[in-house]
Amino acid sequence: MNVLQETTKDSRLQLLKETTAPFSERAWSHNEEAVFPHQNIEDLKKIKYPSLTAPIEYGGMEISLLEFIESQEIIAEADGSTALAIGWHVGILKDLTETRPWPESVFKRVCETITSDQALLNNTATEAATGSPTRGGKPMTEASRSKDGWVLTGRKTFTTLAPALDYFVVSAGLTEDNRTANFLVPRATPGVSIDETWDSVAMRGTGSHDLVLDQAKVPEDHLVTFLNPGNKKAAGWLLHIPACYLGIAQAAANHATAFAKEYSPNTMEGTISDIPAVQEKIGEMEAKLIQSRHFLHSVARQWDESSAAQRDAMKPELGTVKRSVVNEAIAVVDLAMRIEGARSLSASNPLQRYYRDVRAGLHNPPMDDMTITMLAKEALKRY
Secondary structure, three states: OOOOOOOOHHHHHHHHHHHHOOHHHHHHHHHHHOOOOHHHHHHHHHOOHHHOOOOHHHOOOOOOHHHHHHHHHHHHHHOHHHHHHHHHHHHHHHHHHHHOOOOHHHHHHHHHHHHHHOOOEEEEOOEOOOEOHHHOOOOOOEEEEEOOEEEEEEEEEEEOOHHHOOEEEEEEEEOOOOOEEEEEEEOOOOOEEEEOOOOOOOOOOOOOEEEEEEEEEEEHHHEEEEEOOOOOOOOHHHHHHHHHHHHHHHHHHHHHHHHHHHOOOOOOOOOHHHOHHHHHHHHHHHHHHHHHHHHHHHHHHHHHOOOHHHHHOOHHHHHHHHHHHHHHHHHHHHHHHHHHHHHHHOOOOHHHHHHHHHHHHHHOOOOHHHHHHHHHHHHHHHO
């Protein structure tokens, strides 16, 4: 069976839980060796998870944002790196399905390779000289006209999912004028290569290497959309980011709670779960997880039920839920480590990996300072 054959959300989520169950066991070696989780991605491809947000007319299912978020939480609870990596593909495809900014003929071809072959894509916008694209920097990567298309040259950092990508959606400045555009660059394009630079201590399995473009030629219609740097529209699909870190926090809470129920030092009868201070920490973790899940899911549901105009006004909610969920996830992992004590810092204990991984959420868009500034400006407008 695959997720496209399942007729209900619950059955699709259950199949995903069964598929991702082995991921948690593999996560240790992927982290230890800093290798990309190829087997995890192949397992997700086998159940056609990459096709879930593709248009129905091209063989996908166009699932809701809420179902996408719930799915990502399940994957992240098993392995955060895998969830963050595949989340970019599934989320970007959802956004493209909803907004249809590309030439339809190009979008159709890409969608058909996704639904037939489970091809993968990701945006590549970040560069060393510009930092996060959300802050409005113009890319240094250049696109020049050729007689039959475009020639791209430049380097992109943080190309998550790089070892498995079939398509790169590359932002570049046009040399003929001052505009910036996104170009669809197939992996097989001559002049495209991956420089394996990813050496982060967090999310080590995401394969977020550098993309190098050396006179890479693409057809005319592979300029898929023009961009307005620094003027980002509301993007519900980016909720896959807080969903990922909420899943990691849930895994940490599960581990610490199980430890508390099993650990019994010879200084006491029973286990440490009987100690009020430990129960308080477990309760605090549960409260934060419940609060975060309700907040995240309610905003996702609001997106699903809103018109295009209403969605455009949701940037404050989207930014706030990301900020809140990620920071609460960090707090949950901290509480879990306090329950397990010094054991939590053991290399064999997954809590130290959760601790490193969950902090990566602070550096995913939108950034906390930008969210707070946006909220302040919105409040000032009202008065």
